[in-house]
Amino acid sequence: MRRLMLPLLLLCCIIARAQSDCHIEPLFVKYAVQDNATEVLMSGKALKAYRLRLFHSLEIRMPGDAEVADIERSVRSDARTAICHEQNEQDGRLLYGLYELKSKKKYAYIFYRYTPARVTLIYLQGPATVEELRAFFKK
Amino acid sequence: MSQHNQHLTPDEARQLIDRYFMGETTEQEEARLRTFLCSTDGRAYDDVSATMSFLAVGHRLHRRQPHRVIRSQSRLLRPLAAAATLAAVLVLGVAGWFYHRHHDLCLATVAGHELSREQATELMLTQMHDMFNPANESMP
Numbered sequence: 018m019r020r021l022m023l024p025l026l027l028l029c030c031i032i033a034r035a036q037s038d039c040h041i042e043p044l045f046v047k048y049a050v051q052d053n054a055t056e057v058l059m060s061g062k063a064l065k066a067y068r069l070r071l072f073h074s075l076e077i078r079m080p081g082d083a084e085v086a087d088i089e090r091s092v093r094s095d096a097r098t099a100i101c102h103e104q105n106e107q108d109g110r111l112l113y114g115l116y117e118l119k120s121k122k123k124y125a126y127i128f129y130r131y132t133p134a135r136v137t138l139i140y141l142q143g144p145a146t147v148e149e150l151r152a153f154f155k156k
Numbered sequence: 157m158s159q160h161n162q163h164l165t166p167d168e169a170r171q172l173i174d175r176y177f178m179g180e181t182t183e184q185e186e187a188r189l190r191t192f193l194c195s196t197d198g199r200a201y202d203d204v205s206a207t208m209s210f211l212a213v214g215h216r217l218h219r220r221q222p223h224r225v226i227r228s229q230s231r232l233l234r235p236l237a238a239a240a241t242l243a244a245v246l247v248l249g250v251a252g253w254f255y256h257r258h259h260d261l262c263l264a265t266v267a268g269h270e271l272s273r274e275q276a277t278e279l280m281l282t283q284m285h286d287m288f289n290p291a292n293e294s295m296p
Contacts, residue, residue: 072280115287137286156289
């Protein structure tokens with residue numbers, strides 16, 4: 018059993034590393050259970066048409082200042098090491114952001130949008146480019 | 157042969173005992189010593205007799221063939237066990253990667269309540285549409 022410990026520990030580390038490569042990850046766990054929150058998690062066939070592998074979103078209706086500040090902080094942390102495609106700010110508050118996370122073999126995106134009525138955070142993974150995503154979803 | 161049968165005097169026996177514990181006795185001398193210790197004169201050396209018996213049993217057990225066989229088998233199995241462990245870790249890793257990449261997942265929760273797949277898909281499309289078309293937001 019002792020011989021198995023090291024390989025198993027390594028495997029756990031690899032999996033944990035793969036799942037926690039961005040700062041926004043804990044937000045889904047933290048806020049998804051709230052009464053004013055909506056979480057969507059999709060992967061596989063349903064996303065194939067959009068050239069995506071993973072869609073994970075969190076939307077909080079009528080968010081409190083603390084929630085917005087917390088989410089914004091995490092988004093800004095990830096944005097520091099990402100390619101920023103679009104970003105709007107007003108009075109120091111982030112209103113909109115579209116970031117492409119730097120990754121070796123995959124595209125990963127973070128979308129952030131804030132209005133007083135709701136704050137939306139989306140994490141995407143897949144081979145689709147920003148232009149392709151625009152073409153799919155912009156009308 | 158004659159030396160083997162020769163009776164030991166207490167002095168000779170004492171010398172042999174000392175040499176025995178120094179590891180300097182031959183097998184023949186040890187045999188003579190055992191004979192002496194079993195004799196009437198040897199009763200004075202019960203402690204030596206007990207120690208020699210204990211060491212003899214230990215020595216015999218150590219030289220038993222099955223132990224060697226088991227040890228050599230475990231030596232052979234060690235690299236096999238390591239290889240099997242490595243293979244199991246690799247298989248688990250690849251399986252986990254495939255599962256993570258190709259697993260069909262479609263779920264949405266509102267206030268902790270789960271929605272249907274269709275509703276989840278609809279929510280995904282709405283959110284993506286709103287993200288790229290902020291001016292005409294579709295959700296109330």
